[in-house]
Amino acid sequence: MKQFTFILCLFIFLNTFGQSDADVMEKIYSTALNKGKSYEWLDYLSNQIGGRLSGSLNAERAVEYTKAELDLLGLDKVWLQPVMVPRWVRGAPEYAYIETAPGKTTTVNICALGGSIATPGGGVKANIIEVKSIEEVSQLGRAAIEGKIVFFNRPMQADLIHTFEAYGGCVDQRGSGAKEAAKYGAVGVIVRSMNLRLDDFPHTGGMSYGDLPSSQYIPAAAISTNDAELLSNMLQLDKNIKFFFRQNCQQLKDVQSYNVIGEITGSEFPNEYIIVGGHLDSWDLGDGAHDDGAGCVQSMEVLRLLKETGIKPKRSIRVVLFMNEENGLRGGKKYAEVAKQKGERHIFALESDSGGFTPRGFSFDCSDAVFNKVLGWRSLFKPYLIHYFEKGGSGADIGPLKDENIVLAGLRPDSQRYFDYHHASNDTFDAVNKRELELGAATMTSLVYLFDKYGTTTISNTETIKD
CATH class of the missing domain: 3.40.630.10 (Zn peptidases)
Incomplete structure (x- = not known):
């Protein structure tokens, strides 16, 4: 035994x-x-x-x-x-379109960025200016930015095998774009989605107004990569097109x-x-x-x-x-x-x-x-x-x-x-x-x-x- x-x-x-x-x-x-x-x-x-x-x-x-x-x-x-x-809520679905002439519009896919304020109830409609970087906003200055919607359109760098490196190379426009554009009198910000492929899905994500007073906050949204390409091409043909968007988010x-x-x-x-x-x-x-x-x-x-x-x-x-x-x-x-x-x-x-x-x-x-x-x-x-x-x-x-x-x-x-x-x-x-x-x-x-x-x-x- x-x-x-x-x-x-x-x-x-x-x-x-x-x-x-x-x-x-x-x-x-x-x-x-x-x-x-x-x-x-x-x-x-x-x-x-x-x-x-x-x-x-x-x-x-x-x-x-x-x-x-x-x-x-x-x-x-x-x-x-x-x-x-924190408790941020999106509210009713966002809505946006590109206007080439009164009554002639093309609907596009957007979503509010996390932490953004809402647009006024009737939305925001203004001329749009395309930039590739936050630095370009400061270079253009108030004369070019004031009263407009700033469209940040810097894609993720496709030839970087480490995709998080590509993400890190362009996410600043999402995180700080609204803060910087607001300093020069922009009325809103649209940011190309952080996405390596072309599709119709807008990608949200966090953003911050930094130390801006709340009176200077402007609404910020992401646009799908397909619609970012469309908007960029339309701007090349006509710099006077307008962009409209409406969102209902709030910070509680x-x-x-x-x-x-x-x-x-x-x-x-x-x-x-x-x-x-x-x-x-x-x-x-x-x-x-x-x-x-x-x-x-x-x-x-x-x-x-x-x-x-x-x-x-x-x-x-x-x-x-x-x-x-x-x-x-x-x-x-x-x-x-x-x-x-x-x-x-x-x-x-x-x-x-x-x-x-x-x-x-x-x-x-x-x-x-x-x-x-x-x-x-x-x-x-x-x-x-x-x-x-x-x-x-x-x-x-x-x-x-x-x-x-x-x-x-x-x-x-x-x-x-x-x-x-x-x-x-x-x-x-x-x-x-x-x-x-x-x-x-x-x-x-x-x-x-x-x-x-x-x-x-x-x-x-x-x-x-x-x-």
């Missing part, structure tokens, strides 16, 4: 502790692809709840749903972290919302924290499936996969579903503020906020020493076609945690189609591929497993294979 007990214990030990990192990762990927929950969660979040703009009823419903689902996973802790968030008082947090408490170092997360809020035009429903359900799946595969983390692993990334970043700031107040030691944070497409790898915000050690893990990901390990940005919501002790990382899926959907009405559940979503969740879980096992100061390459 004693011999049988010894053999049984040895068997359990070998199966639990004798597995290589490659074996553990194979089990993670297999479980995610055969018994995953992320797609089911996203289905409900997208189709039963829908767009989750901060401060909205849908955002409240999303908080309740995701907390309930985390409760069902049997985590050690699940809680809501209160955070005050801040309301209370929540970050949703779940935790598996560490078995050896419970006071060292690893977090994985995405933002639970979305814009209101679609259902926020890629941005960022995908990141939220992948992050929830990380903790589920750890439990499902029998991995008992050394460190405390948290999933954080942040509220209000899109128009304020209040959730990310609140989480970091509370963590600092409590003196919590966070060693690693991973964010998924680039869509649910096929995972390619990660970008890391860390020291060269840590990054060089992390590169030793790359061969473990090679069988899953994960090859992108680069230093770079991580994620907006985990950014406020940054200090000299933490490694920040962002999941990097294939981004070539991401901006087809970003902030637009076609960001819906049907645009997400189940297998791609599940591969992303497994990839995130694998990286969390490795950081938990080796930490950030004693990362070892002993189990990795040379590239």
Whole structure:
């Protein structure tokens, strides 16, 4: 009997502790692809709840749903972290047209930018002036701008393979265009949608009036890329055409919302924290499936996969579903503020906020020493076609945690189609591929497993294979 007990214990030990990192990762990927929950969660979040703009009823419903689902996973802790968030509402659908002569109009597709004021009740109609940059507005000056609608028409740079770089190269016209045009007497702003393809979907997104007095605010809207091309071509033929648009949005008082947090408490170092997360809020035009429903359900799946595969983390692993990334970043700031107040030691944070497409790898915000050690893990990901390990940005919501002790990382899926959907009405559940979503969740879980096992100061390459 004693011999049988010894053999049984040895068997359990070998199966639990004798597995290589490659074996553990194979089990993670297999479980995610055969018994995953992320797609089911996203289905409900997208189709039963829908767009989750901060401060909205849908955002409240999303908080309740995701907390309930985390409760069902049997985590050690699940809680809501209160955070005050802005409440901007779109109101009735926007309407716009190009007028070439009295009574001769062509309707175009627009949507108000998040944070914009409404037009007067009767709308705004004025001559329009096309510019390619904010600098061009100041160069033209008040004489050319006053009383007109400024049309920012700088496309995303198509030959940049890293599409987020292309986005970063032109998003200033959306974020600050209204503020700058208002200084020179513009009566409104129309911005080309941040989209690499030509289609009829206007893409919203956050904008700011900066330190302008409210009396100088002007309405701002995005126009679809097809209609931006049309408007530009029509202006080349006739500089005197007019543009009309009407929108009904308004900024209301801040309301209370929540970050949703779940935790598996560490078995050896419970006071060292690893977090994985995405933002639970979305814009209101679609259902926020890629941005960022995908990141939220992948992050929830990380903790589920750890439990499902029998991995008992050394460190405390948290999933954080942040509220209000899109128009304020209040959730990310609140989480970091509370963590600092409590003196919590966070060693690693991973964010998924680039869509649910096929995972390619990660970008890391860390020291060269840590990054060089992390590169030793790359061969473990090679069988899953994960090859992108680069230093770079991580994620907006985990950014406020940054200090000299933490490694920040962002999941990097294939981004070539991401901006087809970003902030637009076609960001819906049907645009997400189940297998791609599940591969992303497994990839995130694998990286969390490795950081938990080796930490950030004693990362070892002993189990990795040379590239």
